[in-house]
Amino acid sequence: MSMHHPSVAALEKAMGDADQHDGPFRPGSLAELDEREAFPAAAIRALDDFGLARHYVPTRYGGLLDDHSELLQLLRAVARRDLTVAVAHAKTFLGGACAWVAGNTAQAAALGADIQRGAVAAWGLTERHHGSDLLAGELSATRAKSGAGAGAESGSGWVLDGEKWLINNATRGDLISVLARTDPAGGPRGFSLFLVDKRTLPEGSYSHRPKILTHGIRGADISGIAFHAAPVPDDALIGDIGDGIETVLKALQLTRTVAVGLSLGAADHALSLATGFAEGRNLYGRRLTDLPRVRRILGEISATIFLAEATAQVSARSPHALTAEMSVVSAVTKAAVPTLAQDAIDRLTELMGTRGFLSRTYAEGQYAKLERDHRIVAIFDGSTAVNRNALIDQFARLARAYRRGRWNETGLAEAVDTGQELTAFDPARQRLLSGDGCSLVQSLPDAAQKIAGLADRGLLPLQVSRMADELTTVADRLHEDMAALRRTPRDVPPTAFHLAERYELVYAGTAALRLWLHNAPVADAAAGPQLWRNGLWLAAALAAALTRLGVPVDASHAAAYDRVADRLLEAPTGTLSLLSTDSTDDLAWSTS
Structure with a gap:
């Protein structure tokens, strides 16, 4: 009897192969990076080469995600090797989750293809002075005026102003799902979500906040981003205007469970x-x-x-x-x-x-x-x-x-x-x-x-x-x-x-x-x-x-x-799993 997914065994083998000849998952190498608070770029590349990001994208949008328990076990396998690497890589799933929940087909398919090509996504929810109180968020999105912003000819598009802080992959990410206040009065219907492609923003329209020194996951990119009248097109809006909080709460139903x-x-x-x-x-x-x-x-x-x-x-x-x-x-x-x-x-x-x-x-x-x-x-x-x-x-x-x-x-x-x-x-x-x-x-x-x-x-x-x-x-x-x-x-x-x-x-x-x-x-x-x-x-x-x-x-x-x-x-690995076929062959990995 086995509840393991073949992809998990394949990932374990790929990480083991990557460790040959002083590979990126060698504990000593990861410990050195941690001491220097350096990003584990080589280990992340190994996961990219394996194609882990394909498992962040639902099958209906061209990826491999059709079973959230499989994704949970894949993240578990990476975390057994190193939690910093797992947190840094998995953030792309969190960054895309709102699009999977509320994005239109064209929008979600485009994001899915981008992620599978190697794009890194982040999730911009929290702010420096408001923590988990999302209804207090100040970052705003206002309609672009004629002569400025994306689609200026027709007066379409949005302009983002404000900061998101303590965001995983805020600096290294290519895309970021941003919760923004679209009604100055705020409230449950006062926020909307935007999928912002940093690669298309004009120079000077955004800046990164420095990496934060943290007690754990020291090498992860925990930083921030500020938008300065940053123009984004209409098709950056995920769902309808005012649906931001609802979409976030529904996306959290997935991310909290998998995380x-x-x-x-x-x-x-x-x-x-x-x-x-x-x-x-x-x-x-x-x-x-x-x-x-x-x-x-x-x-x-x-x-x-x-x-x-x-x-x-x-x-x-x-x-x-x-x-x-x-x-x-x-x-x-x-x-x-x-x-x-x-x-x-x-x-x-x-x-x-x-x-x-x-x-x-x-x-x-x-x-x-x-x-x-x-x-x-x-x-x-x-x-x-x-x-x-x-x-x-x-x-x-x-x-x-x-x-x-x-x-x-x-x-x-x-x-x-x-x-x-x-x-x-x-x-x-x-x-x-x-x-x-x-x-x-x-x-x-x-x-x-x-x-x-x-x-x-x-x-x-x-x-x-x-x-x-x-x-x-x-x-x-x-x-x-x-x-x-x-x-x-x-x-x-x-x-x-x-x-x-x-x-x-x-x-x-x-x-x-x-x-x-x-x-x-x-x-x-x-x-x-x-x-x-x-x-x-x-x-x-x-x-x-x-x-x-x-x-x-x-x-x-x-x-x-x-x-x-x-x-x-x-057990040869010194740990046990309910998902294994036998207590003497429980988890195909090694910490050596």
Whole structure:
């Protein structure tokens, strides 16, 4: 059984081939660039040569993107090598996403062709004094007057004035999707989106702001751009006038979901390095990995990564299968996965001790670099707090839908069954708010019943069924608390964010349940990959979710961690994946 895409294996091979003869992905070379805060141009060229950018462009516009879970796994593969490289290259997908959501056919096809020829795109949303408050943006777009600007003869075109700041690839990018104020009064209908081609702008009509010195992803082009009466043609407008905020929110439903592949890759990398360290480190005459406490920790961390991986896998199929629910799915995923990955990295850092902080002493400083780099993932495309606030806005809807006990069964089956062919993504089906709630979470009681049936037939351990029931009990109470919450748009109590965090964990646990139910070879408990046999990874992931939800996990539950640790220490890469065919052949990559 494998959920891997052939393109991921091809990319791994291409990056490995590029590393021959001191290639661009060699850790020492990347560490040196990081110290100099230099852009990893050679590694980016290697990804260009592979054709990674073709996977940023939907197939209907000539590219290869027809499965967002495939793109997530491609970004995960790059992030396992180096997070700075992944962030720098993937920004082109973010820069083009608004065109895929709201651009007309000619506009999107032209952009798709440009990206596949090597054009780099950026996304200009944030401003120096307003951060994530997009409705406060000051950069303006006004109609060009006769005698000035693009299309001056007919008075057509627009003029951009203002600055966008803390923008990835603002300087190196060829194109930038810019959110601009088109109504001086602002408001939700006061902003529009423009795809600006910097290569066509007159000299002096724009200038770059200096690269910002950052704690992590030091080599990335995090800078800014200012427009000085910059003329752009009418066909630069993406969608209709006043649709800018809506288009951005719909594009974020895609980018937030795919971007968590960066967190999965960072967690893979961290676990591999820490496992290698623990296996080679002696303490009191024994290897660290011979100590029961260390093995338990490695099992717990692996289980945390399973939980994040299950969440990401189901969510990345949801743009196709549960399109109208993506306002919930994307917010939950972007808050949950980087949080779980950072928790795993933090615990691994404790295990590494001083080796986790030294720049060149262990593994050429790879661990210290990834630990710094990953912290940015939780911030971009909306911080964890911003995403939780977006979820809180839909609490009442989610509570009502859960009480009704209904869900989109067809769409959910497509999202969780990795053997099913995906429906083509249709942006016309996107909604700013989910009228159907969250099918995955609403199906939890049904999933728990199915797990109980398998346990009664001896096809799963009873402990897995007990944990599924415990998760359902938590979810029932959680939705009662969500329904009882009282708030105003400007007054969100701290308890609401706590409830949002709990909802993320319920979503993650349910994703694990559904992923196992729809993909495990349950007819024979001894069949299939070792991690899937007898619900091993599922038991560990549920234990990780319940622990975070404050539910005590007894010794029989925790024993799953130890069995997972055994599988981990057998794995040649020092990490595990639910998507692999076998625990001894989990990820085709190496950190050496």
